[in-house]
Amino acid sequence: MRMKAAWQNWLEERYNIDEFKTFAASKLVPSHRYEIWYFTGGIVLFLFIMQFITGAALALYYIPHTEYAHKSIIEIVTKLHAGWFFRSLHYWGAQLAIAVLFIHVFSALLLKSYRKPRELIWISGCKLLGISIFFGLSGYFLLWDERAFAAVRVATGGAGDLPLIGGFIKTFLRGGIDVTGETLTRFYAFHVSILPLVTIFLIVMHLFLVHYHGMGLPRSEENRKHGETPFFPNIFYKDLMIWLVVLGIVVTMATLLPPEIGKQADPLAPAPENIKPEWYFLFLFQTLKLFPGTMLGFNGETIAIILVSFGVLFFFLIPFFDRKSSRGEKSPLFTGIGLAYMVYFIVMTIIGFFS
Amino acid sequence: MRITSSLVTRRTFLNTLFGGWLLAFFSGSLYSLIKFAFPTIDKEPDFVVLFARDFLPIAPNSVKSFAWGGKVGLFLKKTNGAIFALKGVCTHMECNITYKPEEKKFYCACHKGWFDDNGKNIEGPPPKPLEFFDIIISNENLIIVKKGVNIDPAKI
Amino acid sequence: MIRKFMLMIFFVIIETTTAFANQISIEVFPSTPYDRYIIYEMLALFWAGIIGLVIIIRMKLKEIERIQRMESTEKEEKKIPLLD
Numbered sequence: 001m002r003m004k005a006a007w008q009n010w011l012e013e014r015y016n017i018d019e020f021k022t023f024a025a026s027k028l029v030p031s032h033r034y035e036i037w038y039f040t041g042g043i044v045l046f047l048f049i050m051q052f053i054t055g056a057a058l059a060l061y062y063i064p065h066t067e068y069a070h071k072s073i074i075e076i077v078t079k080l081h082a083g084w085f086f087r088s089l090h091y092w093g094a095q096l097a098i099a100v101l102f103i104h105v106f107s108a109l110l111l112k113s114y115r116k117p118r119e120l121i122w123i124s125g126c127k128l129l130g131i132s133i134f135f136g137l138s139g140y141f142l143l144w145d146e147r148a149f150a151a152v153r154v155a156t157g158g159a160g161d162l163p164l165i166g167g168f169i170k171t172f173l174r175g176g177i178d179v180t181g182e183t184l185t186r187f188y189a190f191h192v193s194i195l196p197l198v199t200i201f202l203i204v205m206h207l208f209l210v211h212y213h214g215m216g217l218p219r220s221e222e223n224r225k226h227g228e229t230p231f232f233p234n235i236f237y238k239d240l241m242i243w244l245v246v247l248g249i250v251v252t253m254a255t256l257l258p259p260e261i262g263k264q265a266d267p268l269a270p271a272p273e274n275i276k277p278e279w280y281f282l283f284l285f286q287t288l289k290l291f292p293g294t295m296l297g298f299n300g301e302t303i304a305i306i307l308v309s310f311g312v313l314f315f316f317l318i319p320f321f322d323r324k325s326s327r328g329e330k331s332p333l334f335t336g337i338g339l340a341y342m343v344y345f346i347v348m349t350i351i352g353f354f355s
Numbered sequence: 356m357r358i359t360s361s362l363v364t365r366r367t368f369l370n371t372l373f374g375g376w377l378l379a380f381f382s383g384s385l386y387s388l389i390k391f392a393f394p395t396i397d398k399e400p401d402f403v404v405l406f407a408r409d410f411l412p413i414a415p416n417s418v419k420s421f422a423w424g425g426k427v428g429l430f431l432k433k434t435n436g437a438i439f440a441l442k443g444v445c446t447h448m449e450c451n452i453t454y455k456p457e458e459k460k461f462y463c464a465c466h467k468g469w470f471d472d473n474g475k476n477i478e479g480p481p482p483k484p485l486e487f488f489d490i491i492i493s494n495e496n497l498i499i500v501k502k503g504v505n506i507d508p509a510k511i
Numbered sequence: 512m513i514r515k516f517m518l519m520i521f522f523v524i525i526e527t528t529t530a531f532a533n534q535i536s537i538e539v540f541p542s543t544p545y546d547r548y549i550i551y552e553m554l555a556l557f558w559a560g561i562i563g564l565v566i567i568i569r570m571k572l573k574e575i576e577r578i579q580r581m582e583s584t585e586k587e588e589k590k591i592p593l594l595d
């Protein structure tokens with residue numbers, strides 16, 4: 001007890017603790033019937049933190065070189081103490097993070113949380129979604145097995161179909177004209193250094209903006225009376241409980257379903273049968289399949305990629321197109337568009353999964 | 356007529372100078388960084404040299420792979436003994452193809468594309484036929500040359 | 512009855528994981544039954560820890576809410592003398 005008091009004194013002499021306390025006490029969160037969706041953001045944050053920790057642990061042993069990448073992972077899985085578990089945890093953490101991230105984004109879309117003045121929150125969130133997907137692709141590639149190799153060849157080749165900048169992007173991602181060891185080092189650099197830094201920056205931005213504007217309210221709830229719950233400790237404790245359960249789920253998945261490791265990648269070997277991208281790419285993959293090889297004399301793939309790019313760009317800029325919501329009016333058109341995006345994503349993913 | 360005082364105040368002048376200088380300084384630095392980050396592109400090879408004894412004796416109706424730069428090349432011997440060399444990469448999305456001796460066709464597992472043994476795309480998504488190379492045999496060497504490239508085998 | 516059922520579920524889970532393990536060439540999961548037993552035990556223990564924590568946090572939350580409610584009624588009561 002004496003120790004604690006002394007420590008408190010030491011702090012109080014230097015910092016204005018009361019200011020923090022009043023700040024913490026003043027943070028209120030509106031309670032309403034959609035509030036459950038607001039917890040998805042917290043879950044994603046928790047999973048990201050977990051990815052940082054498990055990732056740092058794996059980075060102690062992983063070797064980003066064509067000769068050793070695959071072997072070092074097998075080493076991690078078979079020789080290290082609980083190595084299989086931490087790799088599996090990193091894998092399932094990533095899967096779940098992206099899944100919950102999609103839920104988070106779609107709930108924000110349908111509740112129109114992006115409307116004025118919160119446009120920049122939406123933008124930063126979309127960037128985080130894109131980065132997470134790139135995280136997934138680069139992490140998958142680090143395994144350096146047949147499937148990862150073929151998948152990355154197809155994915156980066158697809159980017160190459162974009163007109164004008166496509167070739168540039170493709171070469172930049174691959175670190176040359178082909179997917180080789182250069183690509184492995186590059187993706188490693190992205191996965192463990194560049195993307196994490198950008199992610200931290202964007203998460204801080206995102207959280208700061210959410211705090212600055214306060215929690216958004218769905219339009220339908222705006223005119224109703226509703227209570228306000230203090231963030232500390234009520235919401236924080238609720239978050240904590242959810243995080244614990246999520247942790248339990250991830251750990252269970254990691255234990256029961258450790259992801260497999262395929263044969264080491266060989267640039268000269270034929271592609272394995274039936275390659276499928278990770279599930280969050282399936283909707284893209286399925287979309288590309290809809291287009292024939294050539295359309296009106298143009299490369300069908302190029303047309304598909306252009307259309308997809310426009311779709312993504314529109315999604316990204318939705319807050320600026322949805323003028324009605326910004327004015328605080330009802331905007332059924334954009335509810336429809338949001339639903340269409342969601343249904344398209346889900347249906348295409350399912351078709352891709354079972355085809 | 357003479358303008359007694361300058362139209363541009365000292366302050367705007369300095370601000371423009373400062374802004375411009377900053378812009379030039381940082382875009383210069385950034386340019387060199389990006390140039391560093393962008394890989395120096397290595398071209399696909401014009402030809403590769405292989406040992407003839409490794410390839411010529413293969414069984415009819417089979418293939419043997421070789422490295423064509425970072426990609427895979429396939430050396431094909433048809434049933435009648437005629438030999439060919441081609442790039443073993445699907446023209447659709449660059450997956451590596453396999454030869455199916457029973458059907459005498461090339462198969463791409465990525466999206467189920469088929470090519471016949473002359474490289475023509477006959478089924479599935481591939482938009483173009485496979486790329487074939489020329490073959491030159493000189494002494495010990497089997498030289499695989501990109502079509503349209505002239506090389507002098509005596510110099511190798 | 513319930514015990515039997517739980518045991519059944521337990522074995523179904525184990526069977527499926529071993530089935531997965533048989534398909535693949537590289538062992539991504541310890542293969543000796545003893546190791547597996549320990550792992551499942553650990554998992555159960557982990558869940559027990561989580562559930563315990565959740566219960567404790569719930570209790571704390573309830574307590575905090577009770578105090579908050581008390582405080583808010585107190586405030587209202589303080590307002591009453593102002594009325595007369």
Ligand code: FES
Nearest residue numbers: 445447448463468
């Ligand atoms: S890459 Fe060969 S069929 Fe698509």
